[in-house]
């Protein structure tokens with residue numbers, strides 16, 4: 001049979017599947033740029049403590065607001081600290097907190113969404129009303145409240161951010177589940193008498209996983225922006241830890257005469273967000289998913 | 298010579314594959330559409346028939362592009378035209394009625410408004426003229442009382458009525474060419490017959506040329522003057538309708554006509570092996586070679602050209618057509634089905650009723666269903682071991698609903714479902730034990746939906762084996778291979794995903810999965826209706842073979858009376874959730890019949906220009922079963938009067954054991970039906 005050779009496609013290992021997706025992503029220019037930026041930032045976050053030329057908290061009044069020079073590549077800030085050092089270190093906290101925050105958002109949002117989609121009926125109605133109610137609270141106010149009550153430690157920020165950014169994922173997961181459970185293969189599994197757990201694990205998750213992952217990646221960049229806004233308002237990372245949001249906030253008054261102290265963290269933050277966005281976009285395209293959520297930038 | 302209005306010349310349309318190869322969907326199509334003729338384009342899914350029809354209005358689907366050739370209309374090539382110019386032609390000169398046109402109507406606008414819009418867009422009529430034209434159009438498509446219909450919203454009309462509105466809108470611009478893409482697929486049999494009859498009338502009345510695209514030779518036979526048969530992106534046969542249907546000289550068409558079940562023949566038609574090659578997989582030779590019974594060595598490497606035979610006015614693409622010219626009367630032979638019927642009763646439905654009504658809060662709290670006029674009522678059926686019983690009826694007849702309750706997917710309102718004479722089966726899955734679930738398995742209509750796209754064939758078939766028998770490792774694998782062989786698929790299918798299989802292969806996997814549970818009863822829900830015609834017979838033959846091997850009982854739900862005739866031992870006809878007639882299939886297909894069975898049988902479209910459908914009743918659709926009296930009273934052409942409206946008709950039993958539920962005495966029923 002001629003068809004056999006053409007349609008022979010061996011079952012691939014998971015590793016091979018992931019590799020294939022990444023190659024597909026990188027084969028598009030936008031995906032390639034996005035991936036490169038993201039990888040650059042992640043690598044930088046790992047190695048920056050070892051390559052930083054100066055101590056990020058060393059205050060030196062004599063070196064206040066130096067313009068960029070061979071010695072201080074990005075100049076210094078109002079306390080005489082090296083802006084280059086602080087910029088390359090400034091993404092670490094944000095990246096870590098939002099990465100774990102997104103994982104939490106994915107987990108609870110995804111599972112609750114699938115659950116609601118599967119059980120339907122009253123339970124689904126009630127849960128979705130509650131989620132909607134939460135959606136209607138401006139998240140930044142709620143975050144400010146939580147942070148002012150519980151402090152700005154990582155243990156508070158990660159779950160709080162994860163919670164607020166998971167709501168969108170609930171919707172996506174629920175909608176994707178709804179599409180899937182209408183299919184006959186679910187009916188068939190039910191009629192055979194599989195348990196709900198087995199149906200979720202074997203039938204639903206493989207079919208909604210991609211949509212949820214893409215949404216999660218998108219939420220990551222939203223969360224990054226949100227987290228930086230918190231820092232900007234003084235509710236995120238506490239000084240003197242270097243952080244882009246905080247740096248922008250501190251230096252914004254100096255923009256007119258010491259532009260360097262604000263431009264570096266802005267470039268850092270925006271490039272990371274753009275990088276994640278492009279990657280998420282390419283990821284969605286590589287998986288063949290139509291995305292409804294828009295990127296923050 | 299009649300005027301040619303559309304010329305398709307050497308048209309090739311295709312796309313670029315990931316690897317950069319050019320893959321052709323249409324290969325070198327040349328044909329002409331003459332003024333006033335109706336041309337039927339028939340082919341399986343993937344044969345390129347819809348692509349061709351769309352190209353005829355200058356449209357190439359996203360992702361495809363024209364590789365060569367042209368579609369000439371009024372001596373300009375549509376495929377090279379600017380969009381602005383095309384807009385002037387579409388709707389005015391060439392109109393299209395897509396599949397499910399009824400659903401394409403805007404839901405929140407009145408019918409009259411939508412037709413008026415079409416008129417404003419596609420004609421130069423003034424306001425008063427348009428008013429008149431609207432009723433004229435609605436009249437022309439034979440909608441009752443156009444004035445009131447114009448004020449209705451689409452959802453207030455039945456499927457058939459919506460389709461008529463779509464036809465009316467297409468006629469608004471008085472087009473020269475009307476393209477119809479599967480216009481009756483998805484409509485009920487009786488509605489289908491009515492719509493086709495209307496199209497015939499319009500073709501004669503207006504002189505519009507029509508191109509009718511369908512997979513259904515039965516429908517094509519009713520409307521076309523000329524038929525084009527497509528296979529794998531090529532025209533393989535083209536000629537006058539009657540000749541093609543009566544004396545097909547291409548092996549594909551010949552085999553196709555042989556594999557379509559006919560009302561007049563009990564037993565399974567011969568199946569055609571294999572399936573149509575996927576686009577891009579054909580490189581050399583005749584595209585039908587793999588499946589051809591007449592093939593020779595040279596067919597393998599040489600592609601036959603389309604050859605025009607003057608004496609038959611037919612074009613054929615085959616080296617060997619001559620061997621078909623002499624004996625090609627399609628003498629259908631069927632494989633008689635063996636009944637493995639035993640006396641033992643395996644499933645008994647007694648007084649089953651099912652309600653779709655929304656329950657009041659109190660009833661919900663008390664967990665009961667109260668509805669004095671349930672969707673399905675009074676179902677009493679006794680099913681014997683090894684029997685194939687078919688439930689037939691139009692949409693809304695409750696046939697699938699009953700199937701769901703037997704499977705435990707839908708709670709009944711009342712009645713008892715008994716297995717093996719003594720085990721009561723609850724209609725709620727959760728109350729059935731695993732063995733009760735195992736004994737009844739389902740096969741669904743559309744294998745695209747019933748197989749998880751993310752599972753391999755191995756995983757799919759493994760599920761019931763693991764669940765019911767706890768098989769693991771080597772033993773599991775052995776069983777899977779065994780099952781695959783039973784459904785005539787090789788071991789190498791194990792690692793494939795459903796998307797890598799053809800429709801027929803997917804359905805075979807679904808069949809294998811059902812049999813994996815070693816069930817006593819298999820519920821088949823329209824199992825062949827999503828399949829291509831040439832594959833349908835093969836799946837039916839397979840089901841029959843498996844049944845003979847395993848002694849399984851089938852409950853077969855279908856709207857296709859010819860398919861039902863081919864495979865079933867017994868038939869139950871349902872209307873609005875009530876049984877009308879139950880009996881051995883050979884008797885149900887003979888008179889006397891229940892008036893509704895008569896309507897259904899009359900509406901069946903056969904691929905034979907000499908058998909015209911009989912249109913007995915109106916094609917209206919009722920929302921709800923009547924409160925009292927006969928369920929068919931709303932559409933019955935033989936209604937007796939008050940007795941039918943008030944009293945549930947009695948069961949009458951014919952000599953051969955056929956039960957008919959009607960107030961008209963059997964003798965009289967028969968008398969009129971024979972005339």
Ligand code: SF4
Nearest residue numbers: 583589592596615616
């Ligand atoms: S050319 Fe050969 S293979 Fe093709 S249809 Fe004719 S006989 Fe069959």
Ligand code: SF4
Nearest residue numbers: 927930933941959960
């Ligand atoms: S009982 Fe009356 S309405 Fe019903 S099918 Fe017979 S004649 Fe028609």
